[in-house]
Amino acid sequence: TGKGKAPDVFRYHYAIVSRIPNSFKDSSLKQKEPAKPIDLEKARQQHEEYVETLRKLGIDVLELPLDERHPDCVFVEDTAVVINGTALICRPGASSRLGEVAVIRQTLRKELGLKIVEVDNDKATIDGGDVLWTGKEIVVGLSGRTNQEGAQAIAKAFPEYATCMVRVEGALHLKSLMSMAGPELIAVSRSPAAQKVLKRVQEQVTYSYMILTVEEEEAANMLYANGMRVHLPDTTIPKSFPIIENKLDFQNRYAQDISELQKADGDLTSMSILIQKVKHP
Numbered sequence: 409t410g411k412g413k414a415p416d417v418f419r420y421h422y423a424i425v426s427r428i429p430n431s432f433k434d435s436s437l438k439q440k441e442p443a444k445p446i447d448l449e450k451a452r453q454q455h456e457e458y459v460e461t462l463r464k465l466g467i468d469v470l471e472l473p474l475d476e477r478h479p480d481c482v483f484v485e486d487t488a489v490v491i492n493g494t495a496l497i498c499r500p501g502a503s504s505r506l507g508e509v510a511v512i513r514q515t516l517r518k519e520l521g522l523k524i525v526e527v528d529n530d531k532a533t534i535d536g537g538d539v540l541w542t543g544k545e546i547v548v549g550l551s552g553r554t555n556q557e558g559a560q561a562i563a564k565a566f567p568e569y570a571t572c573m574v575r576v577e578g579a580l581h582l583k584s585l586m587s588m589a590g591p592e593l594i595a596v597s598r599s600p601a602a603q604k605v606l607k608r609v610q611e612q613v614t615y616s617y618m619i620l621t622v623e624e625e626e627a628a629n630m631l632y633a634n635g636m637r638v639h640l641p642d643t644t645i646p647k648s649f650p651i652i653e654n655k656l657d658f659q660n661r662y663a664q665d666i667s668e669l670q671k672a673d674g675d676l677t678s679m680s681i682l683i684q685k686v687k688h689p
């Protein structure tokens with residue numbers, strides 16, 4: 409051990425995504441009232457582009473067929489937490505989403521051969537969108553969707569990493585407010601809600617991180633994989649776009665418009681589960 413470069417924890421080989429059912433238009437969960445009407449065709453087109461973008465990152469994408477019974481099934485991130493060959497099957501905090509995990513469990517086990525861990529406490533709720541994997545440790549957001557028992561289940565599933573918990577208010581998930589934008593780099597907006605949660609994160613974490621401050625709240629959710637970033641386009645984040653564009657080490661980046669999915673509170677990380685190739689012992 410100790411020879412050569414440490415394995416890149418943000419190098420991913422596979423992703424699971426789920427296509428968008430018709431029920432997404434009217435029955436997906438939405439935080440804001442009144443909800444903006446969703447253009448289903450446009451949502452599907454943006455989702456296809458998102459999948460293409462993942463492929464450009466060198467990721468082999470497994471596309472699950474749409475599931476009309478689960479209007480929010482496109483947001484697969486919430487259904488499982490996959491770190492280093494182990495998959496914790498979540499218990500989504502919204503009851504309409506509980507059934508989404510079955511097909512994900514089966515795909516992770518049968519198609520990808522991952523080690524599956526189940527939550528053994530039925531009081532626990534976990535949405536994957538509350539789980540921030542920094543590459544070194546795990547930060548769990550205690551939100552309307554994820555509770556303390558859920559956070560404990562995460563700590564138990566990944567005993568090799570430090571896990572801490574932070575209270576999240578004013579946002580659906582922890583990762584609606586911050587995400588990894590690079591190794592040891594957390595993107596977060598300057599909004600008071602985001603800064604409040606960031607302060608709690610900084611008090612709890614074991615390692616230290618650099619911070620990339622963006623303007624719009626939604627700009628803080630980007631997808632970092634295989635040395636590249638996927639972020640929102642200037643039409644969606646006009647103030648943050650130049651900040652991202654001017655960052656020198658962000659040469660490899662893609663802007664991806666997901667405006668129709670944002671109407672149901674989706675973000676860039678929410679639409680995929682990223683997976684590394686498993687090394688069987």
Ligand code: CIR
Binds near residue numbers: 584677
């Ligand atoms: C929900 O409320 O569950 C969905 N409409 C949105 C979930 C987005 N998930 C995520 O950002 N991880």
